[in-house]
Amino acid sequence: MVHTLNKKVALEIHKKIFLIRETEEKIAREYSNQKMRCPVHLSIGQEAVPAVLSCFLSNQDLTISTHRGHAHYIAKNGSLKKMIAEIYGKATGCSKGKGGSMHLIDRSVGFYGTSAIVGNSIPVGAGLSFNLLKSKNKNISVIYLGDGAIEEGVFYESLNLASVKKLPTLFICENNLYSVYSPLNVRQPKNRNIKEMVKSIGIDSLESDGNDIKKVFNSCKKGTNYVRNKSKPFFLLFNNYRWREHCGPNYDNHIGYRTEKEFRDWKKRDPLLFSYDLLKKFKISKTIISAIEKKQTLKIINAFRFAEKSKFPNKKELMMDIYR
Amino acid sequence: MTKIPMSEIINKTISCAMHDSEKVICFGLGVTDPKGIFGTTLNLEKKYGSNRVFDVPASENALTGFAIGASLNSSIPILTHQRLDFALLSLDQIINSAAKWLYMFGGQFNVPITIRMIIGRGWGQGPTHSQNLHSVFSHIPGLKVVSASMPDDVANLLYSSIFDPNPVIFLEHRWLHNSIGKFPNKLKKNELGKCKILKKGKDITLISLSYMTLECIEAAKILNKFKIDAEIVDLRTISPLDQTTIINSLKKTRRALVADTSNSFCGISSTVTSIIYQNIKNLKNKIEIVSLPFCPEPTSHQLVKYFYNDRYTIANKVLKMFKINKKINRDKSIKPDVPGSWFNGPF
Numbered sequence: 001m002v003h004t005l006n007k008k009v010a011l012e013i014h015k016k017i018f019l020i021r022e023t024e025e026k027i028a029r030e031y032s033n034q035k036m037r038c039p040v041h042l043s044i045g046q047e048a049v050p051a052v053l054s055c056f057l058s059n060q061d062l063t064i065s066t067h068r069g070h071a072h073y074i075a076k077n078g079s080l081k082k083m084i085a086e087i088y089g090k091a092t093g094c095s096k097g098k099g100g101s102m103h104l105i106d107r108s109v110g111f112y113g114t115s116a117i118v119g120n121s122i123p124v125g126a127g128l129s130f131n132l133l134k135s136k137n138k139n140i141s142v143i144y145l146g147d148g149a150i151e152e153g154v155f156y157e158s159l160n161l162a163s164v165k166k167l168p169t170l171f172i173c174e175n176n177l178y179s180v181y182s183p184l185n186v187r188q189p190k191n192r193n194i195k196e197m198v199k200s201i202g203i204d205s206l207e208s209d210g211n212d213i214k215k216v217f218n219s220c221k222k223g224t225n226y227v228r229n230k231s232k233p234f235f236l237l238f239n240n241y242r243w244r245e246h247c248g249p250n251y252d253n254h255i256g257y258r259t260e261k262e263f264r265d266w267k268k269r270d271p272l273l274f275s276y277d278l279l280k281k282f283k284i285s286k287t288i289i290s291a292i293e294k295k296q297t298l299k300i301i302n303a304f305r306f307a308e309k310s311k312f313p314n315k316k317e318l319m320m321d322i323y324r
Numbered sequence: 325m326t327k328i329p330m331s332e333i334i335n336k337t338i339s340c341a342m343h344d345s346e347k348v349i350c351f352g353l354g355v356t357d358p359k360g361i362f363g364t365t366l367n368l369e370k371k372y373g374s375n376r377v378f379d380v381p382a383s384e385n386a387l388t389g390f391a392i393g394a395s396l397n398s399s400i401p402i403l404t405h406q407r408l409d410f411a412l413l414s415l416d417q418i419i420n421s422a423a424k425w426l427y428m429f430g431g432q433f434n435v436p437i438t439i440r441m442i443i444g445r446g447w448g449q450g451p452t453h454s455q456n457l458h459s460v461f462s463h464i465p466g467l468k469v470v471s472a473s474m475p476d477d478v479a480n481l482l483y484s485s486i487f488d489p490n491p492v493i494f495l496e497h498r499w500l501h502n503s504i505g506k507f508p509n510k511l512k513k514n515e516l517g518k519c520k521i522l523k524k525g526k527d528i529t530l531i532s533l534s535y536m537t538l539e540c541i542e543a544a545k546i547l548n549k550f551k552i553d554a555e556i557v558d559l560r561t562i563s564p565l566d567q568t569t570i571i572n573s574l575k576k577t578r579r580a581l582v583a584d585t586s587n588s589f590c591g592i593s594s595t596v597t598s599i600i601y602q603n604i605k606n607l608k609n610k611i612e613i614v615s616l617p618f619c620p621e622p623t624s625h626q627l628v629k630y631f632y633n634d635r636y637t638i639a640n641k642v643l644k645m646f647k648i649n650k651k652i653n654r655d656k657s658i659k660p661d662v663p664g665s666w667f668n669g670p671f
Contacts (some may be wrong), residue, residue: 062397096430105429112396113429117420123386124421127393130349141393154416157386164381321431322465323564324489 002055005217007282009055011292013213014275016051019296020071021272023080026300027070027087028249035308036087038100043071045243048271049174050075052216053142056224059110060137064125065144067102068242069114072144078106080303090310097313098321118179119145119152122171126158129167138228140168148179150194151187156201162233163202170227171203171235174210180246181257198235210238211269213278241266330475331363331501337479338365338402340511341486342372345400348486350377351387352404352440361404362442362501384410388417391437392425392491401437402486408441408495409452422491423466434489438482443585444498445535445632446661447669450623456534456584459591461493462563468516469562471495473537475505477520481560484515492516497535497585498671499663516561519569525555528642529573531596532583533559536614540583542635546652547642554642562592567599574604579645581612583638588615609645614638625661632660 002009024042031040043050046068054075057063065072073083079094086093087101095103102116112128115121125143132139149155150173162169173194177184198205204226208219219236226234243263245252253260279289328336342348350368352361356379360366369377380387384405391401405411411418418439425435444454462469470485470492472478478496485492522537523544530540537558544554555573559565574580580600584593593613600611614633622628636654643650 064393094430095428095432098430099428103428105432107432113425113433115421117416120389120416120420123389123417124393124396126386127390127395128397130390130394131397131399154383154385154389157381157383158389160381161383161386161390321427323468324426324431324434 001058005214007284010213010278010282011284011288012055013051014279014289015292015296016054016075017047017271017275018293019080019299020047020051020074022297023074023300023303024070026304028244030304031249037089038087038102039247040087040101040249041068041247042242042244042249043068045266045271046174046176046210046240047071048211048213048216048274049172049238049240050144051271052213053172053220056220057110057142058139059108060135060139061142062110062112062128062132062139063142063144064112064121064128065114066118066121066146066149067114067116068146069104069144070101073104073106073111073114076106076111077109078104078111080299081306082106084303084307085310088307088310089312090307091313091317092306092310096317098317119149119154122149122158123154123161126162126167126169129169132168133231138168138231140170140224140227142170142172144172144174146179147173147175147177147184148187149173151179159198159201159203159233159235166232168227168231169233170223171233173235173237175237175239176242178242178246178258183257195235195237203233203235205235205237207237207239210240211271211274213271213274243267325506327504327506329502329504330478333475333479333505333507334364334482334496335366335368336507337482337511339368339371341483342368342376345487347398347400348376348402349394349399350402350404351380353380353382354406355379355404361406362498364501365404384413385417388414388439389421391439392417392421392435395435395437396425396433400486402440403437404440406442407453408443408457409455411439411441418461418467418491418493419464423464426490427466435491436489438485438492438494440494440496442496442498443534445585445621446499446625446628446663447667447671448623448625448661449621449671451620453671454621456586458495458533458562459586462592466491467563468492469495470516470560471534471562473500473534473558473560474522475500475503477558477560478505479508480512480515483511484513487513488516495534499535500538502663502666503538517564517566518560519566520558520560521569521573522556522558523554525553525577527553527577528579528581528645529555529557529570529577530581530583530638531557531559531570533562533592534585536583536585536633539633539635539638543638543642546635546639550643550646550648552642552646559592565595570596570599571603574600578604578606578608581614581638581642581645583633584613584615586616587618588613589618591615612641612645614641625659629660634658634660
């Protein structure tokens with residue numbers, strides 16, 4: 001587990017941010033070929049939080065996420081080949097082609113699934129931590145959620161339950177300001193302070209920048225340490241922004257629910273730029289960086305190749321795994 | 325062997341399951357309170373500790389998700405709801421998560437949870453405290469739906485549900501909690517998906533579930549006086565349904581009456597009827613369904629007498645099928661809104 005943001009860690013984080021970004025860009029580029037025939041909710045712009053957080057997690061820390069789960073899965077070292085194959089609907093996909101982009105899973109790295117229903121995975125993540133209470137290694141469960149989930153009843157139920165049962169659960173809320181096309185101001189009262197609201201439910205919390213690697217690092221460190229050492233839930237609120245449309249490969253600043261200016265302002269706070277800045281501060285040479293990036297690009301090419309070459313599930317699969 | 329009430333049999337079964345596997349945990353609103361879910365969970369906390377048996381917040385949806393999550397990480401949860409109607413707040417977790425997890429993640433995770441829901445009838449339970457929604461849950465692939473009728477049978481059905489690798493909706497009829505039966509010497513694990521022939525007969529098959537099975541048994545006694553020998557098939561598991569036992573019985577009797585504890589629209593009684601029509605060509609009569617009118621349960625005890633069916637409704641329908649021109653009158657001492665003299669309310 002990581003303690004300080006040093007050269008090595010910064011490179012590891014950069015590797016992940018780059019891998020997520022380029023994977024998502026590749027999906028966006030290829031999407032119109034109609035081989036990925038399922039909804040995709042791209043994580044572009046929101047790479048920093050999962051890339052950093054995953055430095056503090058082991059395979060025994062069980063993670064669960066949402067419809068916008070690509071970044072969370074990739075950051076936790078979920079198999080990229082199996083993810084792309086899943087989006088292609090292939091038998092080699094992480095869910096045998098039966099889940100698609102919104103149902104990613106890689107048990108081997110402790111990534112226990114994603115959900116297509118807003119708020120749905122929150123209580124499941126709380127349940128994952130029940131048997132971690134007794135774990136010697138102070139393992140925790142991590143629940144990714146978005147600002148939209150805060151409007152679901154099950155959010156309050158789950159926080160209350162985690163608080164009462166003192167579950168070792170880390171809630172990671174990424175506030176990207178929009179639930180589909182609905183802005184925060186039509187969904188939540190103007191003066192709401194999510195962090196304080198969560199505290200009043202009985203869970204300590206912290207609000208943080210979601211793009212600046214250093215700030216994200218310090219917040220994730222605090223959050224993971226808190227849950228492990230106190231064996232109590234903690235809530236981290238990160239502010240970030242999705243660059244592309246809610247669902248699909250395109251930009252949608254022109255359709256009228258948000259402004260081009262807002263997008264450009266957030267783009268200046270690109271997690272990738274923060275990452276390059278950090279690498280510069282650590283005086284890491286361009287050669288090293290580009291070697292690492294090349295490796296990631298190759299990984300992506302191989303993953304797409306694997307997905308393309310893989311077979312579709314056969315007819316028999318339709319009626320399999322309904323019951324064990 | 326001494327006979328004990330079904331509520332006590334359920335209690336002993338949960339206790340045995342918790343004894344047999346440390347993975348079994350038991351929770352739900354009121355599980356450790358002085359009433360212990362009509363006695364079904366009394367003393368379990370004392371025996372197995374508050375880590376495994378615990379009371380919870382009134383958060384049905386989160387608790388169901390919590391049960392699912394715990395089961396993904398090695399627990400075998402039993403979640404109890406004092407009314408099925410309360411569990412409707414957890415339909416997202418039941419239908420979108422529990423029922424789908426195995427399928428939508430390519431068979432990697434099964435969800436071995438049992439959700440006990442208590443259903444009922446009468447004593448003014450009314451529109452939202454008595455619903456028998458077995459057919460609603462049975463519509464969802466991935467869920468198993470179990471409905472115990474006989475006290476002698478409930479232990480094996482519950483034990484099988486707890487150790488079944490799939491999510492099971494386990495329905496208990498409040499009116500059956502006080503019915504008396506024996507606790508089996510050895511508990512069985514593979515009882516789901518099997519109907520049971522409770523009484524052999526040659527003239528007609530009465531097919532039913534839950535509380536209506538008891539009314540069918542009584543109806544069969546009445547019919548016997550008219551030399552009509554009824555076979556009784558207790559469904560036990562609504563989903564997956566044991567079609568073979570039903571079809572084999574019909575091959576013999578070629579007459580059927582299906583008695584449901586709910587209405588028949590898009591319901592199990594219609595499904596059973598359809599299965600019979602598809603498989604039996606030479607029926608002697610059209611199939612009769614005894615089910616509830618398509619309206620919510622009214623609260624007034626003077627209205628429920630038009631709502632519920634009993635042994636007399638069943639017997640009279642069968643007599644008609646056999647063209648016996650006689651109507652059996654209801655025993656006035658039997659009140660349609662109470663299960664028996666043991667029951668004095670309030671719920």
